[in-house]
Amino acid sequence: MYFDTTVDAHRTSTGLNNRKLLIWAFLGSDVLFFGTLIATHLLYRGRSLVGHTEDIFSIPVTSASTFILLMSSLAMVLALSGIQRGNLQTMRFWIAITAIFGSIFVGFQMFEFHEFVQEGLTPRTNLFGSTFFTMTGFHGAHVAIGVLWLWSIFFASFRWSAGERNSLNVEIVGLYWHFVDIVWVVIFGVVYLVGAYGAEDRILPPVSWFGG
Amino acid sequence: MATEHVAAHKEHPGPRQYVIIGVILVVITAIEVGLFYIQATPALIVWLLLASSLAKFLLVAGFFMHLRFDDRRFAILFFVPLLIMVALAVALMAMFFSLTR
Structure with missing residues (x-):
C-alpha cells in the first residue's frame, strides 16, 4: 500500500493537490524572508565597531545542534515513509523523535543565546548582534512552531486511520520541517563556519561556556 | 475550464535510501567542521564550505522534500x-x- 499525495483526489485546475501547492508557495515566500535576513547579516559583516562578533561562536556546540537538526529531518522523512506504507505506529514513533530532536535544538539555541548575552553580546550591542539575533531568533521561532505542529499531528493521529488524507497531513508538516532544516544548513555553513573562519579563538569555545 | 493534468510523479525512496542520505548528510557536516580547523588558503576553505552547504541543501530538498520525485x-x-x-x-x-x- 502506498499513498500518492501529489495529485489531488478531487480535480483541480492544476492537477496538483491544492494544500500541497499552498505549502510550497508558503515555503517559496519564506525563502525570500530568510534570504533577506541572511543577506542583511552578510552585508553588515565586519562593520561592527564595538563588542563581540564571530569570535564568540563555539563551532563544536553549534555542530552538535546541527547534527541533531539533521537527524530530526531523517526521523521526519521516516515518519512520512511509515504512514505512506499504512503504518501509523511507525509514523507516531518517528514524529515523536522528530519533535524531541527539535526541542533539543531549541534548547541548544537558548543556551547559545544565554551564553552570548553573558559574554556581552545582545541585539543592541552592535550590527552583528542585531542581525545575528534577528536571523537566528526567527529561525528558532520557526523550529518552535514546527515542534508544536509535530506534537499536534502526533496526538491527532490517535483518531486517524491510515489513508491518503492523513498521509498528506504528515507530508505537509514534513515539508515545513525540512525547510527549517535547510535554512539552518545555510546559516551554519555561511554564517557560522565561513563567518568564523579566520577568527583567532576558533579552535575552542570560550572558557566561560564550561563555567571557567 | 479545468484541464486535467497528469502530474509527473515517481515513487518516493524507501527507508533504506533515506537512512543512506542521512548518513551522507552527517559525513558532509563532519567534513565541514574538519575543514574549519584546517590551516589552508582561506579562499579555498570558504569555497569548499559553501559547496558542502549547497550539497546538503540539494540533498535535503531533492530527497527528503521529494523535489526529485514530485511534480x-x-x-x-x-x-x-x-x-x-x-x-x-x-x-x-x-x-x-x-x-x-
Whole structure:
C-alpha cells in the first residue's frame, strides 16, 4: 500500500493537490524572508565597531545542534515513509523523535543565546548582534512552531486511520520541517563556519561556556 | 475550464535510501567542521564550505522534500524565489561594498 499525495483526489485546475501547492508557495515566500535576513547579516559583516562578533561562536556546540537538526529531518522523512506504507505506529514513533530532536535544538539555541548575552553580546550591542539575533531568533521561532505542529499531528493521529488524507497531513508538516532544516544548513555553513573562519579563538569555545 | 493534468510523479525512496542520505548528510557536516580547523588558503576553505552547504541543501530538498520525485512545478515554486534572493543578495552586496569602500 502506498499513498500518492501529489495529485489531488478531487480535480483541480492544476492537477496538483491544492494544500500541497499552498505549502510550497508558503515555503517559496519564506525563502525570500530568510534570504533577506541572511543577506542583511552578510552585508553588515565586519562593520561592527564595538563588542563581540564571530569570535564568540563555539563551532563544536553549534555542530552538535546541527547534527541533531539533521537527524530530526531523517526521523521526519521516516515518519512520512511509515504512514505512506499504512503504518501509523511507525509514523507516531518517528514524529515523536522528530519533535524531541527539535526541542533539543531549541534548547541548544537558548543556551547559545544565554551564553552570548553573558559574554556581552545582545541585539543592541552592535550590527552583528542585531542581525545575528534577528536571523537566528526567527529561525528558532520557526523550529518552535514546527515542534508544536509535530506534537499536534502526533496526538491527532490517535483518531486517524491510515489513508491518503492523513498521509498528506504528515507530508505537509514534513515539508515545513525540512525547510527549517535547510535554512539552518545555510546559516551554519555561511554564517557560522565561513563567518568564523579566520577568527583567532576558533579552535575552542570560550572558557566561560564550561563555567571557567 | 479545468484541464486535467497528469502530474509527473515517481515513487518516493524507501527507508533504506533515506537512512543512506542521512548518513551522507552527517559525513558532509563532519567534513565541514574538519575543514574549519584546517590551516589552508582561506579562499579555498570558504569555497569548499559553501559547496558542502549547497550539497546538503540539494540533498535535503531533492530527497527528503521529494523535489526529485514530485511534480516539477513544486520545484519551480521553491527555486525561483531562491534564485531571485541569491541574485538580489549578490547585487546588494556588490552595490553596498562599492559605495562604502
